[in-house]
Amino acid sequence: MRLVHWIGAALAAVVTCVAVVQVARSASGGPPVPASCPQRWGGEGIGGWVPAAADIDGADESLVPGSPVRALICAYPGDNTHPGGERLAGTRTLADQAGAMARDLGYLPVTDTPRGGPCTLMGGPMTNYLIRFAYPDGRALWVGSAQEVNSCVTTTNGTVGSRSYVGPGITAAYRTGVWKPTRSDDPCSGSAGRRGQDERMVPEGAVSVVVCGQISYPERPPRREYGEQVARELATALNSLGTRPSDNMCQRGEGTDDREFRLMFGYRDGPPADVRISAGCTPGIDNDLLQADLDDSVRDRVARLAPPP
Known part of the structure; x- marks a missing residue:
């Protein structure tokens, strides 16, 4: 028998990308969610890290539950061959776009133990991102993600994580101040996934x-x-x-x-x-x-x- 990777023969060299989600203590028993961007990326990998997990209802079922009113994007550029410890390079605040960004990230399929998948071995630039979603009652929630050449990224809120790749959309929002999820024009290509696919193969409501x-x-x-x-x-x-x-x-x-x-x-x-x-x-x-x-x-x-x- 021979082992076959789902991504197919087009990717000749693959390596299992193990996603380790690093989080601080939960907000209910530890430090509050910081109010500003950390000066350094505190994780050791590509995405998959937040400075503190938030005590927000629904954070164990969705990356961004509820209706936040503001999103602060923190950018940490670096190289995917030596990830971890990147310095803060800039920030962008979204107000009108925060709700749409939260809604789209909230649709991503999540699990409490995101599994690694096959990743190509191309080296190159990458940018880790933290996004601080602020809610009307003063609470906040961090989401950590990244953009990198292999699309091998975990996105997490510190409680659950997703392997769906949203790096290009975050990069565009950071550069332009406009959130627009990046999706392929061809429905047969690109990454996809929908919340609920951790419980059943096809979530209800397909049309x-x-x-x-x-x-x-x-x-x-x-x-x-x-x-x-x-x-x-x-x-x-x-x-x-x-x-x-x-x-x-x-x-x-x-x-x-x-x-x-x-x-x-x-x-x-x-x-x-x-x-x-x-x-x-x-x-x-x-x-x-x-x-x-x-x-x-x-x-x-x-x-x-x-x-x-």
């Missing part, structure tokens, strides 16, 4: 699905789009399978089915839910947080919906 075929660079992968009925039937089938926490890997035997598909479930509001199917792998279904074995019923259903090769 569409794009079935993407094998990626063949530089060509766009073939795809077929379906409406609400197909999306919900497919989601029900996927959610009926037994799941377990994902290690973002599978095992493939020689001579097995090498078809791979990506299912992008759309919603009326918020980001899509991303599910990957690898027909000849065990386990054959993965959404970055959960994985499941691919049974014949789901395999045949996806094959019927898939675009021609």
Whole structure:
């Protein structure tokens, strides 16, 4: 048997990027959330650190719960080959944009123990970020994240974390003062994920699905789009399978089915839910947080919906 990484053969060199979320004591039993940017990045890695965890209702379920009214972005540029201890290089305060930024970050899928995934080995510049969200009652919450060339980042509020990559959006907000999450124009590429995918393969409420075929660079992968009925039937089938926490890997035997598909479930509001199917792998279904074995019923259903090769 040979080990197959979910990111595919296009990435020849990979290394497991272990995300260690470093946090101070909770606000209820430790120091309050600082009111200004720390002068140095206190973590030892790329993202995954905040100076203090906040005692905010919902912080164990969402990166940014509630409705903050202000966001202070702190930037710590450095190099991804020697991360940790970067000096504060500048700040940006968002007022009108803070609510939208909090809402979009709050949609990201989270767990209390974010797992590492395969990362490319390219060295280069990176910027660690802290974002201080201030609430009308005077409380605050930190979010730590980063932008780096491998997109191998953990974003955390000190209680839960996400592997969804939002670095380019934070960088744009820091530079321009406008929050606009960066998403690919092609629904079959780019990173995705939706809150709730730590509990079920496809969260409730899907109204569409794009079935993407094998990626063949530089060509766009073939795809077929379906409406609400197909999306919900497919989601029900996927959610009926037994799941377990994902290690973002599978095992493939020689001579097995090498078809791979990506299912992008759309919603009326918020980001899509991303599910990957690898027909000849065990386990054959993965959404970055959960994985499941691919049974014949789901395999045949996806094959019927898939675009021609």
